[in-house]
């Protein structure tokens with residue numbers, strides 16, 4: 001047997017196959033830095049070795065790889081699982097330790113039925129779905145393609161879970177869940193859209209360091225299952241077409257090319273100067289271009305019901321806001337930014353890593369707040385102010401000027 005994906009999930013499958021005395025000859029993985037897993041060689045050059053199991057926990061990635069490989073697949077069924085002879089299990093599926101699959105249940109292709117899950121009579125689990133540890137599907141439940149039922153969730157009889165939806169851990173699902181949503185709780189309720197069904201094309205304007213950071217952030221959003229972006233490449237007027245920005249893509253052209261794009265394309269403006277961000281935005285006249293918020297999975301909102309946000313914002317790792325916070329549009333929060341209660345931020349501001357805004361601070365438009373700078377409570381900042389790295393702003397600055405130091409003072413260029 002061969003495994004595609006040298007992950008933690010693969011480790012469990014190796015154990016399961018060992019228990020059935022099936023030898024894993026090799027694993028395959030695109031990550032060139034992994035060469036071995038549990039004393040089994042990891043190779044990077046799959047040449048149609050079969051049978052293979054796609055040992056990747058993310059349902060959508062498993063589907064993408066299955067679409068690519070198109071070959072003979074194996075299954076891994078742990079001997080401690082109890083499967084009715086009247087149940088069916090599709091190719092590529094793994095049935096883990098201690099699961100029970102009752103009569104006439106139908107489990108599709110490339111599914112994961114995880115440790116101790118219980119699937120009752122006549123359930124249908126479609127391809128690429130994952131039923132997590134200790135989850136219970138009562139009789140006649142159907143789980144759509146690619147859906148993910150969280151650990152210890154309970155789905156009552158006859159309920160339908162939509163395609164590519166997520167049911168949170170510990171939820172009790174008492175009514176049908178539509179396609180493509182994240183739902184959780186007891187009773188389980190739809191909480192938000194889960195963007196995984198159709199990948200959305202996205203490009204980044206800006207082929208510099210911030211562009212590469214934003215590209216990494218997009219991958220992270222995808223990996224967390226909170227988006228399904230297909231990064232098509234970068235736009236930049238200062239670099240030639242075909243310029244390789246990173247392993248994540250190359251320059252597709254400049255503003256003229258961007259304005260000529262003839263199908264829907266999401267865009268992140270990854271330029272760190274507030275004035276340039278606005279100029280770039282204003283030069284985009286193509287109605288096919290949209291500006292989503294790109295928000296790191298690590299972003300924390302203390303009170304989501306009081307949080308407001310516009311469009312085109314980039315929020316990198318470890319930022320947090322408390323309550324009654326409003327963020328306008330096209331801002332960059334470049335990581336570890338903390339915004340206290342009642343903070344209001346306008347448009348086109350750039351906050352470098354570590355910026356902290358105390359309660360009731362108001363920030364207008366086009367301001368650049370340097371690394372680790374702090375604005376004390378209730379201070380109002382207008383427009384186009386630059387605050388130097390490490391500065392602490394204690395009083396209202398004049399629009400368009402630079403302030404530095406502790407306390408921050410107006411800096412006059414000689």
Ligand SMILES: CC(C)(COP(=O)(O)OP(=O)(O)OC[C@H]1O[C@@H](n2cnc3c(N)ncnc32)[C@H](O)[C@@H]1OP(=O)(O)O)[C@@H](O)C(=O)NCCC(=O)NCCS
Nearest residue numbers: 114132133149150151166167168169170171183184185304
């Ligand atoms: C449902 C789920 C996908 C949501 O993830 P997310 O979008 O990253 O959500 P967050 O962690 O940001 O939480 C958002 C809010 O929902 C709440 N929440 C998250 N998951 C929840 C759950 N399963 N039940 C109840 N509340 C939940 C959080 O407490 C948080 O509330 P707050 O905003 O009041 O603080 C995730 O929490 C989950 O349950 N995943 C399944 C994990 C699992 O079973 N793994 C098995 C692996 S084998």
